[in-house]
Amino acid sequence: MSGATAASGRRPRRLAGPLWRRAVLPTYVFVVLAITLVPIVVMILYSLNEAPNGRLSFSWHGFTTEWYHRLFEIPDLTDALVTSLEIAALSTVIAVAIGTPAALALARYRFRGRATGDLVILADIAAPSVVVGASLLGLFVYLGVSRGFGTILIAHVAFNVAFVVIVLQARLRDIDPSLSEAARDLGSSPIQAFWLVTIPVIFPAILSAALLAFALSIDDFIITSFVAGQTLTFPLWVYGSVKVGIPPQVFAMGTLIFAAGVLIAIAGLFSARRSARQTA
Amino acid sequence: MSTKLRTALVPYLLSLPAALWLGIFFLLPLVTILGVSLMTGNSIDGWTLTWNFSIFGDAISTYATQFGRSFLYGGISTAVALLTMYPVAYWIAFHGGRFKSVLLFLLLLPFFVSFVIRILAWQFILADDGIILGALKDIGLIPEDTHVLSTPFAVVAGLTYDALPFMLLPLYVALQRIDRTQVEGAADLYASASARFRTIILPLSAPGIYAGIVLVAITNIGDYLSASILGGPSTTMIGNIIQTQYVNNADYPIASALALILMVALMAAMAVYARVFGTRTLQEHVT
Numbered sequence: 001m002s003g004a005t006a007a008s009g010r011r012p013r014r015l016a017g018p019l020w021r022r023a024v025l026p027t028y029v030f031v032v033l034a035i036t037l038v039p040i041v042v043m044i045l046y047s048l049n050e051a052p053n054g055r056l057s058f059s060w061h062g063f064t065t066e067w068y069h070r071l072f073e074i075p076d077l078t079d080a081l082v083t084s085l086e087i088a089a090l091s092t093v094i095a096v097a098i099g100t101p102a103a104l105a106l107a108r109y110r111f112r113g114r115a116t117g118d119l120v121i122l123a124d125i126a127a128p129s130v131v132v133g134a135s136l137l138g139l140f141v142y143l144g145v146s147r148g149f150g151t152i153l154i155a156h157v158a159f160n161v162a163f164v165v166i167v168l169q170a171r172l173r174d175i176d177p178s179l180s181e182a183a184r185d186l187g188s189s190p191i192q193a194f195w196l197v198t199i200p201v202i203f204p205a206i207l208s209a210a211l212l213a214f215a216l217s218i219d220d221f222i223i224t225s226f227v228a229g230q231t232l233t234f235p236l237w238v239y240g241s242v243k244v245g246i247p248p249q250v251f252a253m254g255t256l257i258f259a260a261g262v263l264i265a266i267a268g269l270f271s272a273r274r275s276a277r278q279t280a
Numbered sequence: 281m282s283t284k285l286r287t288a289l290v291p292y293l294l295s296l297p298a299a300l301w302l303g304i305f306f307l308l309p310l311v312t313i314l315g316v317s318l319m320t321g322n323s324i325d326g327w328t329l330t331w332n333f334s335i336f337g338d339a340i341s342t343y344a345t346q347f348g349r350s351f352l353y354g355g356i357s358t359a360v361a362l363l364t365m366y367p368v369a370y371w372i373a374f375h376g377g378r379f380k381s382v383l384l385f386l387l388l389l390p391f392f393v394s395f396v397i398r399i400l401a402w403q404f405i406l407a408d409d410g411i412i413l414g415a416l417k418d419i420g421l422i423p424e425d426t427h428v429l430s431t432p433f434a435v436v437a438g439l440t441y442d443a444l445p446f447m448l449l450p451l452y453v454a455l456q457r458i459d460r461t462q463v464e465g466a467a468d469l470y471a472s473a474s475a476r477f478r479t480i481i482l483p484l485s486a487p488g489i490y491a492g493i494v495l496v497a498i499t500n501i502g503d504y505l506s507a508s509i510l511g512g513p514s515t516t517m518i519g520n521i522i523q524t525q526y527v528n529n530a531d532y533p534i535a536s537a538l539a540l541i542l543m544v545a546l547m548a549a550m551a552v553y554a555r556v557f558g559t560r561t562l563q564e565h566v567t
Contacts, residue, residue, distance in 0.1 A: 025371040029383070032368050036387055036444060039401035042411070043393060046404060058407040059414065102298035109291035117295060124306050126494065128502030128546060130519045134526055134539040135309035138316040141532055158305040161298050190290075219395050221505060222519070226527060235396040242509060246400065254397040261392035265385075 040258065047251035055245030067248040071256075074249055080237035081253060083149065087233065088217035091156035095213050096206060098157075099164030104198070106165065107172035124162035132159065133226030140227065147229025155227045156220065160213040167212060171205035204272065211264065218257070310543075317536035327532065339537040343521055347545070350518040353432065354501030357439035361447040361496055362489065364440075369451035369488075370481070373458075384452065388445045395442075399509045402438050403429065406510065430512030438506035443496040450495065454488025455481070493553070498546055518542055 047068070050061035072078045106117050124132075136155055140147060179201065183193040199206075221235040228236055238250050317335055321327035340347070372383050390398060404410050406428045409417075416422045428434050458481060466476045504519030511517075518538060526535035 021371075021375055025367060025375070029368050029371050032364060032444075033383070033386055035441075036390060038405065039398055039441070040389060040393055042401040042404050043397055046401075056404075058404055058410040098297035098301060101294035105291035105294035109294075111288070111291040114291070117299070120302055120307065124302060126498055127306075128498050128542065130502040130504065130522050131539045131543045132306070132309075134522050134535055135313040136305060137526060138313045138532065138536050139305075139309040142312050142316060154305055157301060161301060165298065215391075221395050222503070225523060235394060238394070238396045238400065239505070239509075242400065242403075250400075251397070254394050257394060258392045262389070265392070269381075269385075 043251050043258070044255050047248060047255045049248060051248045054247055056248050056251070057245075067252040071249055071252055074247055076232070077234075077237055077247065077249060077253075080232045081234045083231060084218050084234040087149070087152055087156055088214045091153055091160050091217045092210050092213040094153075094157045095160035095164045096210050099161045099209070100168060100202075100206060102161070103165045103168035103172060104194075107169045108177060121162045121165050124159060125166065129220075129222035130226075133223040136223070137226040147227055148231045151227040151229065152224055152231060152233065155223050156217045159220070159223065160216060163212055163216060164209045167209040168202060168205050171202055175201055204275070208268065211268070215261065313536045313540055317533050317540055319533050323530045332533070335533055335537045336541065339534055339541060343518060343538060346516055346518045346521050347541070349515070350501050350542075351545075353436050353439060353507075353515075353517060354497055354503075357436050357443055357500050358447075358493055358497045360436075360440045361443035362451075362492060365444055365447040365451055365492075366489075369448055369455050373452055373455035384448075387448055390441075390445050396505065396509075398442065399438050399505050402434075402441065403509055406434050406437070429510060430515065432511075432515050434510040435507050435515045435517075438510045439500045439503060442503075442506065443500060446496050446499070447492045450488040450491035451485065452488070454485040454491075458484045490553075494550060497549075501546065502542060 046056055048063055048065060049056060050064045050066070051057070052061065102117070105111070106114060106121075133155070136151075136158070137147070139145075140151055145151060180193045180197045183197045184190065188196065219235065220233075221239065224233055224236060225239070232240070234253070238246070241247065241250065315329060316327075318329060318331050318333065319327040320330045320332050368387070372380055376383055393401075405412060407413065408427045408429065413422070413426060413428060417424055417426070462484075463476055463480055466480055471479070502519050504517055504523055507515050507517045507520055522535050522538050522542070525531045525538070
């Protein structure tokens with residue numbers, strides 16, 4: 001076989017390659033993919049499981065869509081979900097508002113302290129959540145600040161800022177700084193150049209940074225568990241109900257949040273592809 | 281001169297709000313936690329700073345088991361996740377073809393499920409009368425008293441599962457970036473498949489491996505949710521101790537000391553790792 005390929009002017013190929021590449025590795029990839037999807041399937045399945053006393057047991061009782069009709073029938077759970085959504089929205093807005101100018105400074109300017117800034121952002125992302133949560137609670141205890149909605153919001157902004165800066169910095173490095181310089185040459189003020197040129201150009205990146213921040217906030221469990229006080233977010237409520245039994249509504253809400261996230265991501269991917277095609 | 285000064289001030293003004301927020305709510309707490317750990321007292325009579333440095337020795341000797349366990353579980357789950365995901369990332373990057381983005385998207389789907397629910401789903405999967413064990417017991421393949429929950433295996437499985445997408449992303453980015461002409465050139469020079477992997481692909485994907493290990497290991501060593509939901513009394517990790525001491529027992533000094541020790545230990549581990557394997561920018565792999 002190698003003789004034939006050599007004769008046709010192509011390089012000889014090893015024999016083991018195709019089998020390994022065509023059969024073994026792809027099969028393996030699909031096995032890993034299947035394992036990846038198992039808990040997601042379990043979540044969706046159990047949201048459709050009958051639960052005679054309103055708490056899920058591990059065994060299967062029969063198919064029902066009841067829990068989607070009775071989604072908001074547990075007031076505390078609904079409150080927790082609303083709290084989570086409020087904190088996610090507010091922390092996203094604040095993180096984008098203060099993170100965008102910081103990303104601009106770190107990506108576009110040379111100044112003393114820039115390296116430290118980069119390092120702090122990275123440390124904020126890499127630091128273990130227990131340490132971040134515990135130390136923030138330490139500060140609040142030290143200052144006598146009572147824990148609740150406000151302290152959760154503060155904590156969420158503190159981790160979201162770093163992700164916003166990282167995402168925007170990467171995008172700002174890719175785009176041409178001469179765009180806003182051109183605007184300056186044409187007589188616009190720095191502020192005009194910022195609002196009329198830089199912001200529209202990085203708007204898709206701001207949007208994806210905001211979505212990431214929103215998702216991180218709604219999902220956070222460990223840091224929140226330290227600074228929440230008596231306030232409950234969705235993950236904290238779910239965690240608290242593990243010992244007494246999970247109401248099926250939890251998995252129904254989880255499924256809906258999952259579906260919303262997936263739809264937004266797919267919409268984002270398609271619009272990114274379309275705008276890429278337009279600019280090409 | 282004044283415009284020059286004003287231009288010089290611009291980056292500082294731009295980053296001021298974020299710098300203040302992170303300074304007060306991220307950096308300052310890391311300093312105050314040292315102060316809190318050196319205090320004695322209780323929540324009723326109040327706390328006083330007594331420079332009680334012996335707390336660190338006490339914390340280490342009392343909770344050595346949990347520290348060891350955290351590094352063990354964190355280490356195993358990181359290694360398993362790396363070994364599981366490297367071939368996956370490799371195949372998608374090099375042979376994924378037009379299914380590349382679809383496969384990546386499917387493998388990253390766990391990101392869209394709430395962290396607590398992801399772990400909770402594993403409780404349903406691994407429970408004594410759950411989907412797997414229940415079915416196996418029904419057909420008599422395993423004895424009735426078999427259980428997986430509350431064992432180290434369950435905790436490590438949860439930690440590993442949670443690490444898979446976080447490991448995939450940096451590995452894929454690094455492998456995707458490799459210049460294909462280098463690999464083809466080596467093939468033209470009759471380098472065997474394994475030689476090409478060892479001398480080109482593996483070294484060039486090292487930054488992705490580094491980023492994946494650092495991200496996953498830090499998260500998993502500090503995790504307490506997996507141990508809390510899937511584990512039992514014999515699988516307590518240091519995160520569980522910090523959480524209970526801080527939030528439930530209000531023993532702030534010991535919890536602060538433990539958090540500080542954990543942070544220092546992780547930083548030391550990262551420094552050693554960087555020393556041995558070299559560091560490339562972690563930053564570009566985070567996004």
